[in-house]
Amino acid sequence: MLSVFICEDNEKFLNRIGKYVDNLIKAEKLNAAIACATPDPHKLLEHIQRNEVFGLYFLDLDLGCEVNGFQLAEKIRRYDPRVFIVIVTSDGESKHLSFKYVIEAMDYITKDAVDFEERICKCVLTAYQRHSERKGRKTDKLSLKLSEDVLSKDSVLFSKGSTILLDFSDITHIEVTPGKAHNVTVYCTSNKYFARHDLGKIHTLLDARFVRCHRAHIVNVEKIFNFNPEKRKILLNNDEELDMGGTYIEHVRQGLNAMYARM
DSSP: OEEEEEEOSSHHHHHHHHHHHHHHHHHHTOSEEEEEEESOHHHHHHHHHHSOOOSEEEEESOOSSSOOHHHHHHHHHHHOTTOEEEEEESOGGGTTHHHHHTOOOSEEEETTOTTHHHHHHHHHHHHHHHHHHHHHOOOOEEEEEBSSOEEOTTSOEEOTTOEEEEEGGGEEEEEEOTTOTTEEEEEESSOEEEEEOOHHHHHTTSOTTEEEEETTEEEEGGGEEEEETTTTEEEETTSOEEEOOGGGHHHHHHHHHHHHHHO
16 A cells, blocks of 8 residues: 655645545545644654655655755655655745755645646556556666676676676665765675665665665665664674664664564
8 A cells, every 4th residue: 555644734635635635546546545634744754664654755845843845855764765755835946955855756846836636646646556566577687887897796797888687685784885886885795896876766666675874775574683872883794894873773773673574
């Protein structure tokens, strides 16, 4: 099921968006529902901390408090980078700020748009279709286009520009390549691979065993040997040590708990 979340401090637009979404769900008989509709961003964050995070989020830009829609989107993406974000605003001139926050919004809808309802509904249908495709697509491999030549342990040369498939189970962690913006290094049990990629986007291609442990790192929780939140350190089963960002400690804890629950 696709969960829909709405955070809008203007009651008129909160109800209006909710009505459009609800009517579409009923008309199209979608397996979807409004999980939370609130004017308070803090209540939304409290809700997703206790419940399922993944879904479609309609976020007002000006929420009338110390948190704006872009900042709220960033916080939500820390829980799950795969969510769909739509910014709704009265200020059409502030769209360029979305690049500053790197929230990768699906759409940016101004409240005075003549096609306001149509665009709200289009976002729901697009998110619903993509969500359905994700559920139907079973893959445990990461497709990676190499940005550098790599020699495998079997002395096989993978040339720059070639695309390889890496088993999720073989990946230990992924990091932003030091000194190279928008480049990542994918570490596997016996090799490492380099690609021009955004860490947030690559996270969306992975499954639940991969969690963000630092703004520059993603870790495979199945490869964790020791989790030390006090020292903010992770020891992998290959004896490699990773730093943990303070805001990501709970993400790692939840990832480990989910792994144990799957066993």
